[in-house]
Amino acid sequence: MLSGHRSWVLILALSLGACGERAAQRKAESVEVPADQVRSQFIGLPNGATIAVEPGSVGEKLAHYLASRDPAPRSFEIGGKQFDDWSSTASPATRAMLPELVQLLKSYPDVRIRFVGHSDGAGDADANQKISEDRANVARQMLVEAGIQEDRIETAGKGMSEPIADNATPDGRARNRRIELIVLAK
Known part of the structure; x- marks a missing residue:
């Protein structure tokens, strides 16, 4: 059974999804739903679909960017702990982004993206290059399996060549083990 606030979020999402024609007109209008200090926003997409995003999240930023007239390319840092040390298995948080990213790409069929994998500064440069490529390929494969054209x-x-945090700390190394999403064309 869903908790109280999740039930309301689900009911709202279903009712918003049923209003396809109105959702297409809203394009990037959002509705705020309070839930125990956590707010979700529902963003209407051009194809009539609606996605729920956290305020300030990559999903929200990407949705607003794709709806804008801002030119490509543009880079988005996914953030969070995306991969364990020497792993190309996406974390649950990274996998949780998949449905909204799939919805966005299906709603904007002309969008082309690039995933750029990164590693921390520990170990051999060649091994780090390989793991960074593997991480980008894992992200690509997840989208392909969800129906996005290859x-x-x-x-x-990029291996360990572009750190965004201090490799001297465990938290910094975790931030450096990441994929970056770049919108190449929209």
Whole structure:
């Protein structure tokens, strides 16, 4: 059984999804739903679908960017702990982003993206290059398995060449083990 606030969020999402024609007109209008200090926003997409995003999340930023006239390319840092040390298995938090990213890509069929994999500074440069490429390919494969065309997704690996945090700390290394999403065309 769903908790109280999740039930209301689900009911609201279903009712918003049923209003496809109105959702298409809203394009990037959002509705705020309070739930125990956590707010979700529902963003209407051009194809009539609606996605729920957390305020300030990559999903929200990407949805608003795709609805805008801002030109490509544009990079989005996914953030959070995306991969364990020496692993190319996406974390549950990274996998949780998949449905909203799939919805966005289905709603904007002309969008092409690139996933760029990164690693921390520990270990051999060649091994780090390989794991960064593997991480980007895992992200690509997750989208392909969800129905996004392969030719819309490029991948690259940067190894340990572009850290965003201090590799001297465990938290910094965890932030550096990441994928970055770049919108190439929209």
